[in-house]
Amino acid sequence: xxxxxxxxxxxxxxxxxxxxxxxxxxxxxxxxxxxxxxxxxxxxxxxxxxxxxxxxxxxxxxxxxxxxxxxxxxxxxxxxxxxxxxxxxxxxxxxxxxxxxxxxxxxxxxxxxxxxxxxxxxxxxxxxxxxxxxxxxxxxxxxxxxxxxxxxxxxxxxxxxxxxxxxxxxxxxxxxxxxxxxxxxxxxxxxxxxxxxxxxxxxxxxxxxxxxxxxxxxxxxxxxxxxxxxxxxxxxxxxxxxxxxxxxxxxxxxxxxxxxxxxxxxxxxxxxxxxxxxxxxxxxxxxxxxxxxxxxxxxxxxxxxxxxx
Amino acid sequence: xxxxxxxxxxxxxxxxxxxxxxxxxxxxxxxxxxxxxxxxxxxxxxxxxxxxxxxxxxxxxxxxxxxxxxxxxxxxxxxxxxxxxxxxxxxxxxxxxxxxxxxxxxxxxxxxxxxxxxxxxxxxxxxxxxxxxxxxxxxxxxxxxxxxxxxxxxxxxxxxxxxxxxxxxxxxxxxxxxxxxxxxxxxxxxxxxxxxxxxxxxxxxxxxxxxxxxxxxxxxxxxxxxxxxxxxxxxxxxxxxxxxxxxxxxxxxxxxxxxxxxxxxxxxxxxxxxxxxxxx
Numbered sequence: 338x339x340x341x342x343x344x345x346x347x348x349x350x351x352x353x354x355x356x357x358x359x360x361x362x363x364x365x366x367x368x369x370x371x372x373x374x375x376x377x378x379x380x381x382x383x384x385x386x387x388x389x390x391x392x393x394x395x396x397x398x399x400x401x402x403x404x405x406x407x408x409x410x411x412x413x414x415x416x417x418x419x420x421x422x423x424x425x426x427x428x429x430x431x432x433x434x435x436x437x438x439x440x441x442x443x444x445x446x447x448x449x450x451x452x453x454x455x456x457x458x459x460x461x462x463x464x465x466x467x468x469x470x471x472x473x474x475x476x477x478x479x480x481x482x483x484x485x486x487x488x489x490x491x492x493x494x495x496x497x498x499x500x501x502x503x504x505x506x507x508x509x510x511x512x513x514x515x516x517x518x519x520x521x522x523x524x525x526x527x528x529x530x531x532x533x534x535x536x537x538x539x540x541x542x543x544x545x546x547x548x549x550x551x552x553x554x555x556x557x558x559x560x561x562x563x564x565x566x567x568x569x570x571x572x573x574x575x576x577x578x579x580x581x582x583x584x585x586x587x588x589x590x591x592x593x594x595x596x597x598x599x600x601x602x603x604x605x606x607x608x609x610x611x612x613x614x615x616x617x618x619x620x621x622x623x624x625x626x627x628x629x630x631x632x633x634x635x636x637x638x639x640x641x642x643x644x645x646x
Numbered sequence: 647x648x649x650x651x652x653x654x655x656x657x658x659x660x661x662x663x664x665x666x667x668x669x670x671x672x673x674x675x676x677x678x679x680x681x682x683x684x685x686x687x688x689x690x691x692x693x694x695x696x697x698x699x700x701x702x703x704x705x706x707x708x709x710x711x712x713x714x715x716x717x718x719x720x721x722x723x724x725x726x727x728x729x730x731x732x733x734x735x736x737x738x739x740x741x742x743x744x745x746x747x748x749x750x751x752x753x754x755x756x757x758x759x760x761x762x763x764x765x766x767x768x769x770x771x772x773x774x775x776x777x778x779x780x781x782x783x784x785x786x787x788x789x790x791x792x793x794x795x796x797x798x799x800x801x802x803x804x805x806x807x808x809x810x811x812x813x814x815x816x817x818x819x820x821x822x823x824x825x826x827x828x829x830x831x832x833x834x835x836x837x838x839x840x841x842x843x844x845x846x847x848x849x850x851x852x853x854x855x856x857x858x859x860x861x862x863x864x865x866x867x868x869x870x871x872x873x874x875x876x877x878x879x880x881x882x883x884x885x886x887x888x889x890x891x892x893x894x895x896x897x898x899x900x901x902x903x904x905x906x907x908x909x910x911x912x913x914x915x916x917x918x919x920x921x922x923x924x925x926x
Contacts, residue, residue: 389756392923408920409760418756424749429660441653441764442757483753 340403341366342415342491342522343388347397350383350546357383359546360397365524365539367490370517372533372554373526375543381526382421384543385495388524389418401491414442417489419497423480427469431460431479434468439486449486457512458482474505481512492516494525498532510536534558564603567593569616577613578606593619647763654771658737664775667733671779674729675721675787678710682720683794686711709807709888710791713798715814717791718784719821719888725783726825726882731857732850734829737775739836739849741768742919746844746926761920769837769912776833780826784818807890817887824884828900831877831907832857838915844926874899877907 343365350358358380365371373381386392388399390408398405401412425434432451439449455464458478463471471479477497484492497513498506513536517523527533533540533554540557542549550557568574575594578587583601587594596606603620610617658664687707706720722730742765745751755761800809809817836853843849860876863869873879880900887893 386752386923386925391752391755392925393921408755409758409763411758413756413758416756418753420752420756422749424753426657426745426748426750428662429657433660437653437657438753438757440649441754441759443649443759480753 339367341400342402343371343493343524344400344403345384345388345397346400348384348387348394348399349396350380350387350392351395357546358387358394361543361546361548363541363548363551365491365522365541367522368520369539370523370525370537372537372540373524373543374530374533374540375526375528375549377528378545379528379543380546381528381543382495383546385420385493385524385526389413389416389420389493391420414487415489416491416493417484417486418493419477419480419484420493420495422473422496422499423476423483425468425476425479428467430467431464431471434479435483435486438483444487450488451486453488454482454485457485457515459508472505474501474508477501477505477509478512481509481516485516490522492521492523492525494523496527497525498527498529563598564596564606565590565593565619565621566596566606566610566617567619568610569618573613574610574615577609577615581606581609647767650759650763650767651770654767655774658771658775663736663740667736668779668782670729671725671733671782672786674725675717675783676790678707678721678724679714679717679787679790679794682707682711682717705805706885706888709800709802711795712802713800713814714791714793714795715788715797715811715818716800716888717795718787718818719885721787722780722783722821722825723882723885726828728857730780730783730825731829731832732854733779734776734826734833735836735850735853735857737772737779738833739840739851739853740846741772741837741840743840743843743846743849746924747846749926751926752924755924762916765841765916765919772833772837776829777826780822784822788818807888809888820893821884821887824887824897824900825881827904828878828881828884829857830904831911832860834908834911834915838911838918841915841919841922875903877903879903 341364345361345363348358348361349356361380361384373384375381383392387394388401388406390406390410390413400406401410401416404410404412406412425431426437429437435449435451435454436446439446458481460475460478460482463475464479468476468479481494481497484494494513498509501509510532513523513525517536517538525533525537537554539552540554541551542557566574571589571594575587575589578584578594578596581601583599583605585597585599587596607617607620706716706723710716710720742751745754754764797811799811799814800807802808832853835856836849839849839852840846857878860878864873864876864879866873880896880903883896883900886895886897
């Protein structure tokens with residue numbers, strides 16, 4: 338078995354009295370599209386900075402392709418990154434930025450497979466304009482193109498849709514999905530749950546610097562499964578469902594109810610409600626990962642977490 | 647390493663401020679030449695600026711009006727007092743801080759580039775552009791001065807000065823090197839600050855500030871012998887080359903005085919840059 342492209346071992350980062358990353362452990366295997374999920378301030382960006390050698394760990398280590406990461410280490414040649422918003426040298430064109438970035442690593446631009454990267458970014462003739470004339474969305478797309486230069490085996494993206502309008506967000510997500518479909522390993526941090534749910538096969542959940550859960554997105558959803566029901570008598574339905582085995586908790590969410598499941602299935606909920614003479618209008622699973630996430634990191638983080646855009 | 651240096655050279659070359667700075671160092675000698683041609687000075691003139699061991703700027707302007715070969719020296723004398731210092735600190739202070747200010751540093755350092763190597767490339771490029779700025783003052787002054795006053799040797803018995811064309815040209819080259827190296831200490835300070843800041847203006851002004859403070863303190867006799875160790879104390883000594891003095895004395899002290907400042911400031915910058923977390 339080939340070594341994991343990403344391995345984080347007992348990683349910690351302390352800023353004065355604040356422990357931004359607290360003994361974090363996870364791996365991303367080859368071919369996975371893994372979401373690093375957590376509320377703002379969970380330590381995601383700090384962890385990614387340490388992963389690519391921008392920041393020094395206070396404890397533990399990060400490994401890329403089984404080699405301990407040091408600033409400027411050779412394994413970075415196999416990694417494309419976009420940490421926080423994409424930034425460039427503003428007074429030169431997009432294409433010149435890509436060329437200078439690539440050649441700074443001692444490689445020829447002809448070997449960068451730039452056409453493939455530009456095709457993904459879809460900037461057209463704007464690639465020859467100075468970057469200072471670009472919109473934020475264009476910069477993000479150019480940033481993604483930069484990360485794709487040389488067809489890296491691993492891509493590390495930090496909040497790639499931050500600061501974008503909904504149209505640009507959709508374009509960037511589509512682009513990331515295409516990258517994932519090409520079979521490359523991707524580690525993507527986000528606090529937008531729907532984004533992770535749409536793009537990622539796996540997820541690592543962080544909260545307050547700590548690892549909360551890791552697994553496939555479907556496993557995480559199953560671990561925190563819930564259902565949303567709309568009925569013609571919410572008060573009676575609340576009582577019926579709370580008494581049902583396999584239901585952990587029932588929450589009022591007007592106009593319906595959110596049912597946290599601990600073994601019960603959605604058909605069983607319907608059967609119980611109909612059996613009690615309650616009319617069922619809707620049974621659905623809304624924001625499955627959102628429910629799972631809240632179950633994992635706690636209700637108090639709910640207000641810090643975006644529910645998608 | 648050569649490819650990295652080339653990348654940094656291109657990056658700086660395409661900056662408008664580089665062209666503005668280099669444009670100024672070309673234009674100032676031309677402007678001075680026109681002024682000298684229109685209103686030639688005499689040795690009895692009194693004027694401000696260009697101080698330093700006897701004679702000062704007025705003497706150089708007088709000599710420049712006698713031979714175009716001295717125009718670059720008169721210009722260098724004036725510009726090395728402040729303007730050239732600002733340009734050196736601009737190139738040095740901008741090196742890392744501007745990259746951090748753009749937010750591009752964190753992307754550059756996710757390439758397989760050692761931080762020491764990047765810093766060395768940035769230092770070399772800052773040095774090359776600083777050397778270019780000095781050379782352009784001299785070349786521009788030579789061309790403008792030659793056109794206006796011709797290329798003649800100097801023989802002025804009243805000043806006890808006699809220099810052949812060959813001797814003047816040799817001394818111009820040596821003066822350029824000494825004047826540039828005389829600013830190396832404060833430029834290294836700007837470079838060090840550049841590794842610590844995300845705002846290049848702060849790093850540039852830090853170097854210029856060090857130059858101003860040490861120049862002022864160096865002019866106060868009461869400070870005592872400690873001022874001999876300031877990086878700016880001997881940096882005008884190269885002007886003695888055009889007072890009939892051969893290379894030596896204060897010129898050598900100027901060369902030596904810069905060395906510890908350059909070593910200490912660049913070393914601190916390297917140490918800082920290697921251990922810092924890159925957030926911008």
